[in-house]
Amino acid sequence: MSLGTMNHLGITLSDLKRNEEKFYAPVLGFLGYEKVEDMDEMTLWFSAAHGCSINLWQAKTKAKQPHDRYAPGFHHFAFNADSREEIDRLHALLKKIGATVLDAPAEYSYVPGYYAVFFADPDGLKYELAHIPPGAIG
Structure with a gap:
């Protein structure tokens, strides 16, 4: 490793x-x-x-309050995707299983070509699947 x-x-x-x-x-x-x-x-x-x-x-124990990603602690975790198509396929799966989609697949201005979907688990923990084209960073 x-x-x-x-x-x-x-x-x-x-x-x-x-x-x-x-x-x-x-x-x-x-x-x-x-x-x-x-x-x-x-x-x-x-x-x-x-x-x-x-x-x-x-x-x-039970949480005393819902997860707040803007309080100290976990904000979100992002996984990599090899293509935009993988992100679109995950988005379809998320809709099929009734998951919370926070932001549908779109291109974001973080770096050129950044394409991502944002979603949450049943406890409100935020995740992202992102595709960054080769050479877009650095």
Whole structure:
């Protein structure tokens, strides 16, 4: 592995089994992750292609307030896409599973050709799938 690459991401959910079935299983499967561990309080999704895992945890307590991405803490997490078509395909999947689409696929002015879709899990955690054309940065 290379210095600075992501090893794993741990996400705590209000209802692990429900959120995984409704949202994370279809989305992570689309992104190339496979469930490799399934325990009562945690499931582990791994991508050999990415060398990274995503660990989903069952919350031990109920949240006192809804997630606020503008308070200190997690704002959003962005995954890479190889093409705009992959983003459009994920958008179709998100609509099919009834996920919250925050911003439909569009080109954004962050860098030339930046194309992304923004969406949220059942707990309101924000995610993005982004395509940045080769050579657009640097």
